[in-house]
Amino acid sequence: MTNLDIALHVKRLPGWMVLALWTLVVALPLYILIVSCFKSTAEIYGDKFGLPTQWTLDNFVNAWTKAQFARYMVNSFLVTGGAVALTIIVSAMAAFPLSRYPLGWSSPLLAFFLAGVMLPIRLASVEMFTLMKHLDLLDSRLGLVFVYTAIRIPFAVFILANFMRVLPRELEEAARLDGAKEWRILVSIIVPTIRPAIAIVAIFTAIAVWNDFFFPLIFIFDDAYKTVPLAITTFVGQFRTDWGMVFASLAISMMPVLVMYLLLARQIREGVGATGGLK
Structure with a gap:
């Protein structure tokens, strides 16, 4: 990789960081929504980000x-x-x-x-x-x-x-x-x-x-x-x-x-x- 390629990647790094942060902001609520659909209320209060102990509909x-x-x-x-x-x-x-x-x-x-x-x-x-x-x-x-x-x-x-x-x-x-x-x-x-x-x-x-x-x-x-x-x-x-x-x-x-x-x-x-x- 040449110095020009490295400089180009460094120049694009702030943009990629913003995109990654935005992806996290969007994906985190969706993840909480999906996993919470299969939890009881007690499980949701106990661990908002954890997976359900039993997958049920x-x-x-x-x-x-x-x-x-x-x-x-x-x-x-x-x-x-x-x-x-x-x-x-x-x-x-x-x-x-x-x-x-x-x-x-x-x-x-x-x-x-x-x-x-x-x-x-x-x-x-x-x-x-x-x-x-x-x-x-x-x-x-x-x-x-x-x-x-x-x-x-x-x-x-x-x-x-x-x-x-x-x-x-x-x-x-x-x-x-x-x-x-x-x-x-x-x-x-x-x-x-x-x-x-x-x-x-x-x-x-x-x-x-x-x-x-x-x-x-x-x-x-x-x-x-x-x-x-x-x-x-x-x-x-x-x-x-x-x-x-x-x-x-x-x-x-x-x-x-x-x-x-x-x-x-x-x-x-x-x-x-x-x-x-x-x-």
């Missing part, structure tokens, strides 16, 4: 049956799936004219959507609760879908519009010459071309909706409509908390989002790589 079985976790999972799937689908549909229809038509007010309107990303929506919780009450959408999955869709639309419009803006206009011009209408151009040409952007919007929306605890807490009162984050709180009591079941339920709740990310990973990587060409 009792915590998963109890979390699934005692708390009726399947019902909460169905609720979360319905709310998350509905919010993701409605967000993509509405945002695509909004981003298409903003990015493809020569409108003088498209940039200010896009900036208005971007302002929705920066404003903390929880400041309007009282007004949202009043509106939901007047619309008779409290204590319903549909109400949660509308709330999450309204929250995620600004981010989705910003992402989709920027991806649509760099597409060559020859694509839609050729379609118009063939007699295609605007709706057909959007559905058959624009949307398939921006699949990486749609994947980014889908995964970010799904994670935000699936993990949200705040809005189900204030809008849902009936146990039949509660979502997974609320279900996990049933294991936390005033005098005793079954931490083994808490960690098991957290592991179960992570699986759908992890599977979704793995399915969309290629599209997300393509989308992130494509962002370098966005103007």
